[in-house]
Each structure stands twice: as structure tokens, then as C-alpha cells.
Amino acid sequence: MSQTPKDIEALIGLLARLPGLGPRSARRAVLHLINKRKGLLQPLGEAMLAVAASARECVRCGNIGTTDICELCASEKRGIGEICVVEDVADLWAMERAGVFKGRYHVLGGTLSALDAVGPEDLGIPKLLARLAPENVTEVILAVGATVDGQTTAHYIADELESIAGVRVTTLAQGVPIGGELDYLDDGTISAALKARKDF
DSSP: OOOSOHHHHHHHHHHHTSTTOOHHHHHHHHHHHHHTIIIIIHHHHHHHHHHHHHOEEOTTTOOEESSSSOHHHHOTTSOSSEEEEESSHHHHHHHHHHTOOOSEEEEOSSOOBTTTTBOGGGGTHHHHHHHHTTTTOOEEEEEOOSSHHHHHHHHHHHHHHTTSTTOEEEEOOOSOOTTOOGGGSOHHHHHHHHHTOOOO
16 A cells, blocks of 8 residues: 555656656656755746646647737748648747747647548648638648658648649658768668758
8 A cells, every 4th residue: 555645646646647757757756846845846836837827729820828829920020921830839849949940830739540530620721721821821831740640641731732822832851860870770761861862
């Protein structure tokens, strides 16, 4: 029988449900938080309550923010005409960390999957198509994963966009990462890199 108090066990159980944390890691994290109550646990609890009360999904692009229209969509500094389509908010944040894309985004919220019964409407693909004319979109960049479901989703969106005049469809390049050594890469990455080769 566990000697751990019920509320602490409940906290461990909740943390263990987070990606990348199992019961052992969650237990260690909770012990650390308890030992740093004033400097870490209390501020963390307050921050989580604040985020729970204020976080919402942008009605336009699907990003997470604190208003109905996120800062990226509301910004006049963002270029119009380009929409970068990503699978989830974590991908959008990764693109923003790189600091190279200055257009707007559309978060799908996943990928098409016949096995999981995820269709175009579940991903807001019709919502993406509805944004094109009002936002004068001339290019849609498909920045989805190189998985089977990711590529199925990309092909579906490309097919839907094919009939829309004046909209160019592009995708991120795939291949050898900067600093990568061929010996450590999988066959698919090497194959994609070879197919996407360019003049030196």
C-alpha cells in the first residue's frame, strides 16, 4: 500500500500523463517541486491557473494565444499572401523559433487518418480553403511531417488547391540535415536528399 498522500499521488498521476513522462519521472518531478515549494511549485501552480483561464485557440489559424485572434494573425508586420500549413501548434512554434518565415500560419491539428477516422473536416481543411481569397493568398507552404499520414494530408491539400487559380503550392525541402553525416541517416532521408539535389 502506498504511503504517499492522496493529493500528491493525484499530482504524480496527472504529470505521468504528459508526453515524455512516465510514473517514475513524474514522481521525481513532483518531489523536486515539493522541495522547491516557494520558488517553483507555487509559481507553477499560479501560472497553470492563469493559462487555464486565458488560453484559447485562434479562430483564424488555430494557434494558441490569449485572445480570439492570436498575435501572429493580428500583427501588421506579418506578410500577407503566404500561409504555412503545419500539423500542430508545436510545429508552428518551431517555425517561429527559426525566425525565417514572416507570413501567416494554418494549424491542422493533426493529419488525415483512415484508421483513426480523421477526415478533412476534423482538420479544418475547409477553413484553410476559405481563407485563401479573403487573405489574397498566393502561396501555400505545406510544412507537414514526412510520415505516411503527413504526406497523405499534404497530397490531399495539394489536390484541393489544384483548381484554385493563382495559388502556388510548395513544400519544405527534405534531406540531409545541417551537420548530419550520411552514415547516421536512414534510407528514406538519403533517398529524399538525393532526389532534391541541386547545383553546387
